[in-house]
Every structure is written in structure tokens, then in C-alpha cells.
Amino acid sequence: MNSQRVLNITTTLITRIPCGGSQFPARMASSGAEKLLNMQNINPNVLTMEYAVRGPIVIRAVELEKELAKGVKKPFKNVIKANIGDAHAMGQKPITFIREVFLYKILSCLSNPSLMDKGIYADDVVDHAKTILGDCGGHSAGAYSQSVGVDIIRKHVADYIKRRDGGIPSDPENILLSGGASESIRNVLKLFINRKASKPAGVMIPIPQYPLYSATVEEYGLGQVGYYLDEDNGWALDVEELERALKEHECKFDVRVLCVINPGNPTGQVLSEKNIEEIIRFAYKHRLFLMADEVYQDNIYGEGCAFHSFKKVMCSMGEPYSKMELASFHSTSKGYMGECGMRGGYVEVMNMCPEVYTQFKKMISAKLCSTVLGQAVVDCVVNPPRKGDPSYDRWVSEKNAVLGSLKERAKLVQEAYSSVKGIECNPVQGAMYAFPKITLPPKAIEKAKAMGKPADVYYAMELLESTGICIVPGSGFGQRPGTYHFRTTILPQPAVMKDMLERFTAFHTKFIRENS
């Protein structure tokens, strides 16, 4: 066959062309050595999106771990991963109530319902599992749940929110369960994409921010409207700066969304009630849809700090504020639980236009549903023991121990970094991170420039290669031009933390000396 012969000749000719650089017409056949999907024609937004929390530094850290395991000599014995809020991976013990008392029994009943008739588990466990299965198709966790989640679990979440907010009602119909909070955040942002609009929708996000936001905004082709947090003022969120940022970007984007992370990630500040009121007024004035990332709502350490949900503040302000559109996110991954791998999360949607909400539910239905077992983990987290329950005292003491230890480490980290010359670190009032500022000598900045790298990336890579400490450079979160930072978690256990801070101080002193 003639065309086949032509193909074969072509094949021979182009065998050596790498996949990165096609100069061939789009419809010309190749050997496969020249790839159909290549770096020239891949989704450009995928190319430009960055998710630093799992970026190149972290990939190198994993390689180093593997090298160490193979016996390769390094100037350190182990890698310390302070890059991600992954509590269990950093040695935090799961809560006994969740794991040993409740969850595994519920999961066992969900995955093997025959256990429920065998008298193995207490009646309350069996009843609870039966209640969940009663809302599952065919009474099986193997059936798809509703796309919004299992009804009874949505109700339990609503009850939990109502207790959290001092009795302000929460409607289960407004709760949508998802595989972690990230999925919900991405789902809500997706509603604002409009390829046909003259200007993309602008999304206000803090600088520094959690890179899920910048990555998603970039992936979706939305407009990033960064507002700076005030580092000199403990990373405060200043409404004047919101006004400035909005004004600066209004010509380029149709600014429609305001994202607030409270407690802050990577910055650790906790917003006061008064500050939240101002932010709500700002959003009202400028007709911005509010997204409140409140996944660290249990992680409050600062003296005099307390968590106030946007919903509670909005409701207590009365109309018109109480009627504003808001999406608030929570997760099983953070808090004292740290159940990241279970992928449990939800969004509570307030005052959304009913027709839009119908469209939203239609949109997520194409993904069918989030994991029923992950939903069961959410159920467990929002159903902790109550006073009088046999597990109550132990649960309280473990919860307090985890949060107390995080509070100590928050203080330890801030004090340790602040004591190093050339480093400034704000107090960590909440969440799981510190975001210290490093003053880098001009020589280091020049070196990095010559290598085509941001100076903080160069610094972080040097730190990793010299000490095994894996942190994330500030450029992955955003920072004021000319300033350099890094994000470190406060999750390493106390002994590891001490080791980490010693390694860090020695490295930093040497780095500054060598580059001065």
C-alpha cells in the first residue's frame, strides 16, 4: 500500500527528533519518536501553573531520601520534610478516638456489613454505620453516593457547623462533600470561568497565598488579583490594600471573587472579628463573592486569638451582609486530626442563587461522587465524643495535647528563626506554618540570577543539599518584589524540630559568610 510506504520513509527520517521540538506539519505521520502531545502543544496553562508545595525542591528531597537509602554519602543522615502540612507523615499520632475507637469500626461495617450482625461492635457503632448505609444506594458503600454526598453525613456536618457558630443554623442542603477541601475550592472557582467574556474574572488572593489558588487561577485562565498581607504588622489583612489591589486590576480583570485564608497559610495570622467585618464590608461594597478558606479553624495558638467564621460574622452583622454569597471550606486534613490521605472535605455555600446552585450540582455530578469512605471520615470528625461519653476525656486530652504541642512548636520556630541574624519571623498565631523573611547577600542574589533561578529557590536548594532540610521558597507563595522568604511547617516533632533548627542555623551562618 502506497501511503504505508510513505509513512515508513517518514519514520526513518524523523526518528531522532526529540518530542520537545516538532517542526513537522500537524498531520504528518511519525515514528512516535516525535510525540503528538509535546511541550509545544500541551495546555499552556498547565505549563505555567506552579504548585510549589510539591515542586522541584520537594522532588529533589524525595530523590535524596532514595539516595540515602541506597547508602550514598551525604552531609546529613536524613531528610526533614517541612514542606507540606502533612501531620501524620511528620510523625503526629492519629487521634485514638478517630482511629482505634470509631473510624475503623465504621469503615469495617461499611465495607463488610455482615459484621454488623455478629455482635462484635457496640450498638452505637452498628447503629451509626446502619444510619450511613441507610442513605447509600442498595445500602452499600460500593454504590455511588449522591454527587453532593451522603445525606445523613451532610446533616451531621450542618449540626457541627451550627455548634461551632454558637447556634447559627446551617442547612444540610447547603453542604457539599468533596475529596478534600481542594476539590471544593476548585469547583467554586470553576463557576467564574468565562472564555467568552472580554476580560477574565479576577480572583483576589493574598500574597503570600497557598499555591492551590494561584495554580487553579492559572489553570482556569482566571485573573490573579494579589493583595499583599502586611508583614510589618504580623501579616495583617489591611482593607486599604484590598482597595489598592482591586483598583490596580480592575482595568484588566472583571474582579468578582475575594479569597481569604483564615488562619493564614503560609502566614499564620488569625483575623480578628473586627477585621473580618471590614473585609465583609469591602466585599459587599465591591460586589465580590466571598470564599473563606477556613481549614485551619482548629489551629489557633496566639494569645488572645480566636477563630471567627466568616459565616458567623456575616450573620451577626445582619442584613444586607447576612445575605451575601459565601463559600466556606473545611477539611479533615488539618486541625488536630491531620487525616490528609482520607480525602475528606466540604464546602458550605450560603445565599447562592438557587438556579446557579442547581447548575453547580449538575457540574459536579459529571464527577459522580467523592469517596464514600472519605465521607465517612468526615462524618467521624464532625461527630466527636460528647461530654459523658466513655471516650470523651481521652479525646479531649489527645486533642489538647496535639494542639498544645503545635502551639509550643509555633513559638519555638518563631523564636529560633528570629534569633538568627538576617532573619525575621512573625509570630505564628495559627495554622501550621511560619514564613520567615531572609535577607540574602547581593553575591547570593547574583549567583542565583546567573543560574536563572529566584534567589530564594537557590537558597532553598542549597539548604536542602547541605542539610537535608526541605522547605518551600517564598516565591512559590508570592512575596513583595526584592524580599525573600520560605515556608516551613511547624510539624516536625520536638526532637526533630530541635535538630532542624540547629542544622538550619549552622547552614545559614555559613551561607551568609560565604556569600558576603
Next chain:
Amino acid sequence: MNSQRVLNITTTLITRIPCGGSQFPARMASSGAEKLLNMQNINPNVLTMEYAVRGPIVIRAVELEKELAKGVKKPFKNVIKANIGDAHAMGQKPITFIREVFLYKILSCLSNPSLMDKGIYADDVVDHAKTILGDCGGHSAGAYSQSVGVDIIRKHVADYIKRRDGGIPSDPENILLSGGASESIRNVLKLFINRKASKPAGVMIPIPQYPLYSATVEEYGLGQVGYYLDEDNGWALDVEELERALKEHECKFDVRVLCVINPGNPTGQVLSEKNIEEIIRFAYKHRLFLMADEVYQDNIYGEGCAFHSFKKVMCSMGEPYSKMELASFHSTSKGYMGECGMRGGYVEVMNMCPEVYTQFKKMISAKLCSTVLGQAVVDCVVNPPRKGDPSYDRWVSEKNAVLGSLKERAKLVQEAYSSVKGIECNPVQGAMYAFPKITLPPKAIEKAKAMGKPADVYYAMELLESTGICIVPGSGFGQRPGTYHFRTTILPQPAVMKDMLERFTAFHTKFIRENS
């Protein structure tokens, strides 16, 4: 405060404007009665995407169920949901090996590792759980896994694929685990979005197709290039038709992807090896990235039919075909397992440009990871008992019983529908669906037109309201203009199936009579 007063006046004025219709300037404050996110400014691709499997008919079916539960009188006693491939929801019993022998023990150990030291479970179960936990951060299922999935489970999947394909090697590095196959399919399609390109990338999908494809193509702003399956020829996939469809759409789209669903959904055909070879040659000739949706690979019923994976056929054809780019998808949701709610799935990616693959992994890292427990379900499904294992005989017999019963129902459904006047139904060679063609009388078509509905939607709604049978109209999957179909699953248990077919026949006869 002056501006506040203005706001309040505005509030009073606009209270009655519904959220669907804003006539206010973009930055004018409102009471919240006029919504910020409304039907005019929501993502237009969300508005236009449709996912019929959970569309309006299904929503009405759920309402009817609730009405029945409340005691409302209906012309039927129960709703029969034949709309979705959700086996457990339709009464299929989970496989004993998966649920009672293996999975719940593994899940128990993963969620409560202290059980592993208590001598409760056999050594092989404990060893297996320890192997999985050994690849989890901090040895906890509560830690994020790698975004690509837990390494050892990726290896088990690769072993499974190698056994399936008669020894053709599978590299664990090419396996990416996800929360169901849908997520993987959406991830791969995302790589082809290019907002900056002059023409969107075209994606060839069958007509009729599983609406995940049309919904995702629409949501992503890609170009849908439909190729008709040959209904007169048992829904065969004809390469001439592929050529025609490609040619027709080339001016409008940069056609880059060919999706094939084998066994077919909703059409149930099983492709022969020869047919797959032709399709591969077509894709090669036209430089199309192949996506093979093979989630029904265990569901083969037709005499003389066998499942051939695209990968196996491609590899056995030798170069250049064996070097083509391919993504093949599988799931725990279908087959004989039907574990939909567990959300386990994966893609095997072949011959992808390494730099693109790195970008792909970066892209999915922003979603962190799929559920570790769902990954454990994948692990369980790809590790069935081997000959000689104590559970082997029972596993084989249950697997055969499920698939044998589905085979009988496939035949029963086809025969029953074919025997009704005005209905034609191709044999169901595989998967879980029949897609019969209905000849609707002109009067019914006129009635539907007057109501602004496609005629098959009108028919399906009438069927639901009269009989409680929930099927999905053919327009949700695509069909040749002027023809009408519906998709029904073959999942109702035999007694329910008999009941359904009786209700259906009575309805159809009456419907035709009344509309003739």
C-alpha cells in the same frame, strides 16, 4: 456614613429583582437579593454541559421515590432506576472475597494499625497492609500519598495489567491512580486545552457516547468531533466513518484525540482485534492521541467476543504502532466488582513524551492525591486470590455467577425490547447497557416539540411518571438526527427486570396507541 446610606437606599429599590436578571452596573452594591453569581455571568460552559446519567429525569425519579415514601399515590409501587451503571444500588451483592475476606481487614489495618499486632488477622493480611503502609508517609493512611498514588499499589496494578495482556510488560511508573476512572479521563483531556490556539483541540468521541466525554469536552472548551457508530451493524466502529468525521471537523478544530469506549457505553458492542488494529492505524495515520476507555473489560457476554486491550493490540502490531501515545483507563466501579462508591481507578499512560509526563504529574499534584483507602480498594481488586488460595474457588464462583447473570440479563433485555413493536435493540455484547431504538409517532414528536423538549426526553418522562421506570433518553448520549433511543442498564435483578419489562411493554403499547 454617606456611602452606607446610598447602599441602603439601593437595597430597598432592588429587593425584588430575582437573581436570574441583573440590570445593575457591575460595581453597584445590592441587598443580595440580586446575586453576584447569577445565570447571566456563571461559567457558560457549565450552563451548556450536560450529564444525562444524572440529569432531570433522574432528579425527578428521586423526587418520585420521596413522594412514594410519604405515601403519595402513584400508578406504581416503586421506582426502578435503570439509569446508571451502579451495580450495588441495583441489588448486586458485593463479592465475598473483596468485602468479607480481604478489603475490610485491610481497611481496618490501614485505619487502625494497632490491630496488626493483635493476632486478629491472618499473617498474609497483616503483611499486605504493612506493605501498603510502608509506602505511606509516616506509615499512615492519613498522610497524603504521592499524587500518582502509593508506589506498591501502582506496582500491583502493573502486575495485573501484565497478566491481563499475556505477559506484555507494564511499567508501574506509567500508572497513575485516581478517584475513579472519570478523574483520570478528565485529567488527560485537560492536557489538550489551549485557550491561546486559533482553533480548539478536537476530541473524537463516539455517537452515542458516555456523557462524561461530551460534558468534559464542553466544560473544557474543547471541540467535539462525533463519529457515528453503525447501529445497523451491531454498533460497529467503522473506520470510514472515522475518516468522514475527521474530515468534516478539521476546518473547525485541530483534531488531536481519538476516544474509544470498548466495550461500548451505552452501546454494548465489543471490538474485535482486527477492528482495533484498523482504529490504531487510523489514529497513527492522522496523528491522534489514543484514549481507550476500557472500564468494562471484564464485562463480555457476546458469543465469540473477547476483550482485547488497545495496548496489547498496539504492542503486537510492532513499530511504529507500538510506540504510539495511548492512555488506557480502568476502574473498580464496573466488572464483577461494582465498587463505585469506593472511587478507585487508574490510567496507564504509554509512550508519553517524558517532559509532558512531568507536566502531567505536576498538574495533578495541585490536587494532592486521591483517597488512600480508595487506592487500597484498587489494590484489592488487582490482587484477587490465585489458584490454590483458600478463597480462590469461592471467588471464581461468585465472579462467574455475577458475570453469568449479567450475560443472561443482557440477552433477556435485548430479546424483550426487540419483541416490542416499534423497538429495535442490538445484542448487548458487553458492558452494562442496552440502547434500543424507538420509533415515535409524529403526534408524540409534535407534542414534545410544543413543550420544547426532545421527543425522547418527553417519552422518558412519560415512562417515568406512568411506570416508575427511570431510563436515560438517547439525546443525552447522542444519536443520528431523527432517531430516538434510550439507555437502560441491564443491572436490575432478574425479578425486577421481569417486572420492568412488563411495565415497559404496557406503557409503550399505550403510548403508541394514544399518539397514533
